[in-house]
Amino acid sequence: MNDEFSELKKRYRQIEAPPHLLTRIRANTAVPPTRHRGWQPVAATAVLTAAMLGLLPVLWQSSSLPETQNTRPSLAKLAALSVERPDVRRPSLSQLRSLPAPRMPDKPVLRKPADVDDSTTAISKENDHAHS
Amino acid sequence: MNWEHVSDADLVKHFKAGSSAAFDAIVLRFQDRIYRLASTMLTDAQQAADATQEVFMRSHKGLRTFRFRAEPFTWLYRTTRLVCHEFNRQKRAKTLAGELADTGNQPEALVDEFLCATRIRRIVSDLPERQREVVMLRIFEDLSVRDTARAMGCREGTVKALLHKATTRLEANLHIQGLRGTLTASDKSTG
Numbered sequence: 672m673n674d675e676f677s678e679l680k681k682r683y684r685q686i687e688a689p690p691h692l693l694t695r696i697r698a699n700t701a702v703p704p705t706r707h708r709g710w711q712p713v714a715a716t717a718v719l720t721a722a723m724l725g726l727l728p729v730l731w732q733s734s735s736l737p738e739t740q741n742t743r744p745s746l747a748k749l750a751a752l753s754v755e756r757p758d759v760r761r762p763s764l765s766q767l768r769s770l771p772a773p774r775m776p777d778k779p780v781l782r783k784p785a786d787v788d789d790s791t792t793a794i795s796k797e798n799d800h801a802h803s
Numbered sequence: 804m805n806w807e808h809v810s811d812a813d814l815v816k817h818f819k820a821g822s823s824a825a826f827d828a829i830v831l832r833f834q835d836r837i838y839r840l841a842s843t844m845l846t847d848a849q850q851a852a853d854a855t856q857e858v859f860m861r862s863h864k865g866l867r868t869f870r871f872r873a874e875p876f877t878w879l880y881r882t883t884r885l886v887c888h889e890f891n892r893q894k895r896a897k898t899l900a901g902e903l904a905d906t907g908n909q910p911e912a913l914v915d916e917f918l919c920a921t922r923i924r925r926i927v928s929d930l931p932e933r934q935r936e937v938v939m940l941r942i943f944e945d946l947s948v949r950d951t952a953r954a955m956g957c958r959e960g961t962v963k964a965l966l967h968k969a970t971t972r973l974e975a976n977l978h979i980q981g982l983r984g985t986l987t988a989s990d991k992s993t994g
Binding site: 676679680682683684686687688689692693695696697699700 | 826834835838842860923943
């Protein structure tokens with residue numbers, strides 16, 4: 672039986688991998704991973720379409736202005752423009768100088784310490800422990 | 804460049820540096836071992852071939868970030884185990900759904916080789932998973948105790964203990980005489 676087991680072990684060690692295994696592995700490892708990039712053109716188209724739709728109203732407004740409306744004023748018209756000044760009397764310089772200064776308020780008068788009633792702040796000497 | 808004398812770790816370093824020839828060398832060096840292990844974990848020869856291919860497909864990506872905390876074969880072995888579990892899970896799901904796998908159209912050469920792996924799978928199927936791993940790596944793949952421990956992510960003492968239990972059970976089940984003595988001698992020589 673030991674011979675049989677040894678024979679079994681010997682036959683086991685003679686087992687070889689299938690032929691062309693390396694070729695198959697090379698073929699599978701050489702192929703780059705398939706990345707689905709089909710979404711990229713679709714996404715780019717959608718972005719461009721959205722941008723065009725967003726710009727469309729602006730383009731429409733600029734193209735809808737009548738050609739007869741002259742938006743550019745001529746130089747003559749610009750020169751004829753005048754600023755309307757309000758009708759306000761301006762004081763003269765002498766009037767500005769003679770304006771009296773406002774009267775200062777009266778100086779505040781401090782209450783004299785003698786006016787203060789000591790009875791309200793008097794501290795009973797019996798309870799004054801600070802100086803004990 | 805002759806990659807035969809380059810260590811496993813250096814092969815991976817060259818691959819990480821961008822050498823596709825280094826990856827080819829990794830495949831050629833480990834494909835037989837990975838296929839044998841997959842054959843004992845799966846019940847279909849074609850699935851074992853697909854699993855082997857899947858392991859190296861994942862290694863093409865995974866080894867780029869390999870940090871050399873373990874041996875490259877450890878990474879490949881664990882990936883093999885994971886892929887085979889996934890294949891078995893898918894097969895169970897398909898079987899439950901009524902989609903029976905058609906195993907009649909496999910290439911004859913694959914079937915012949917697979918018979919040996921099938922027999923080994925039946926022998927070790929009675930063992931717990933960890934003992935099964937030790938038997939496959941230590942006995943059938945003839946890895947050293949140290950390499951087996953690294954592949955399984957355990958200590959060398961654990962490998963020896965698991966091996967002792969596995970061989971005791973195999974002897975009891977298969978009445979294999981002298982198996983334990985043979986392994987003890989090989990432990991001393993390659994341990």
